[in-house]
Amino acid sequence: MSFSDIKHAIRKYEFPQSAREALVRVEQMLTGRGAPTAKQLDGVMDIIAEFIFCESDRRGGRRGSGLNPLQELQLIDVICDYLSGSISETTKNTIFLSLFGGQESQRRLKILSILASMAVSASSTPMLLAVGVWLQQMGCSSPQSLQLVENVIRDHFQLNTSNQAALNSLASSAPQFVANFITAVTELYMNDVQGKVKMPPKNLLEVITAWVHAHPSLCMSAQLSPAPLPPGAIPMAAVTPLAGLVHWCARAPLYVDEDVEMEEAPTPPKKIKVEGEIEHKMMKTKTTKSLSEAELYTKLHLGVLHSLRAGRRTHGPPTAVNAQHLAALAPMLQAYSQGAGLPAQGDGRLQDCLDRIGQAVQIALANGCVYGNISSLLAVLDTLPENRLLRIIIKTHQQAI
Template structure:
């Protein structure tokens, strides 16, 4: 069948059948043993635009299509879920997924992707989530599209104290590459400076802490298992969330309020039995159990410990370090200096500021474990020089001096 005949045959079907048929045809064009020709790539993109996202008309004019209605979006998401879940070849699945959503600037497609990813999280759909994880890596976890997708997932699943925390925590075991790239994107959204003090929602912090603390190798997952990509594609380097999490934990003492007693208690009521059988011992007693929840400050302590364990597990026996960018750690110095300057303007001593010293202690611990385990890449000299400009802290000073002597 010629390429023109291929389009003509698809035009015989109405949506959503045409979308189902189009996926089969796209797989035939792109997922062969050899890399597709330029003409095959062009035709595949035209088919995707016209028959899957309804963005172009039958002449192929982009922007002339009516686009997807809300009902059609749901129909398409159902079709994509079924297709991705039934695809047994990882390379084929990622080839089709990246063809659908890779390098996109269309908000319509990003909306479909966001709903698809959100439904995959709800359903714990491993095949779909792994494909989204590859998309995050290839697009760049800090790209505007990836950050928008992360924000949408946070809005759908992490803002409220939802009842699905157990299911969310299990995703680290079933789709670790997705979770690692998702956390990397999420760290770009929060705890960047002291002016806004934009902190992650507590429910999100709880789940991320659980993920990292319970699985030390999670943050390295995207690097430990390279993505299966189509022939001829350029794999993007997988970034870990470790530098971002170090920033969160180090700056948390400076951002969290110190005058709030944030020890939370949760009451769990055990309901009274409605029916009592004859001769049954009366156990219909209403009790209230006080179950302590970790405060945000305590969660950051636990997350910090999880990050240190992750850094230890991230030690490489071969090849250069890939876990933590020295430049990202050095970027913390100006933020801490700004806080220290504010302390001094209030006529206080830096050595007496507990929040500042806690920040410096955590930063010193993270830097020491990172360097000792060979996790830092980039300009280490510049990192140590930046840290040397920070206020006096005994631990940090020992770390700086030790590693300056070793270079």
């Protein structure tokens, strides 16, 4: 059947049924024997643009209006139903990347952001795994990925902060998505923007800390379980969030005060039976400790150290942490030290920061997690302000090279 015949057949349906039919046709064209030709891919893209996103008319011209808000919701429902059906992981990723994998318009990115946010709300593993593959193939630091992740943060970590238990479970149900999500998140925060450091929302920090602390292998998930891609597709290397998290934990002492937050939380009433008396209900208040930001970063640092140990490769070259990414800490710390006007040894915040760098570098190097130019990394670290632990670590590994 020619593309013109396929389009003619789909035009018999009204939207959103036309979008549903188009997805079936796209699957048939993309998942046949062998990789599709360039002409076939062009035909698929035309069908997606005309019948799924309503971006073009039957003559190929651009539609100015596109989907209205009701049609967007209908399309999201169609895509969710399709991807949750009994299709293989390879087919699902093939269709998903065909829908959203190019340098697409803001309209498609808006729909994808809503899909991702809904998948997080519903803990939809099939959808989240597809979004995780999309993040990796687009690049976790790409503008499209960062925009999607910002939308998820807004919906689930800023507007809604009461769903922490459901969010915590994602590390088990969709670890590849969570790993790529964290990688993108570390690009958004703890970076200098116009002279100010943008810190992550505390609720986001709490969830990421819970994820990493409870699941040492989580950060390696995208590398341990390569995504099944369509024939001919070029898999993008998975970048772990470990280097970004090392940055967060190392820099935290410079920006976060050592404070303690306590919350009084009532426990359910207990019935206490006293001999010779009737039962009385007694309310007992229990003091529970809500970790401060400083304590959360300390807990996260411990989780990162455990993750670095879990990142050791028994076969093949190391892939967990890029030496260049670790070395990128040096210029910021040098600038801080020069601006502080204090001797490095007398600056407690700076020493805490350097201690954490030393601990992370030691465990990463000792477990063979670092790839890239390690000699250059050690030379850069040697330019940092004086810290006894860091100096011992640098000297030890320089002698071993």
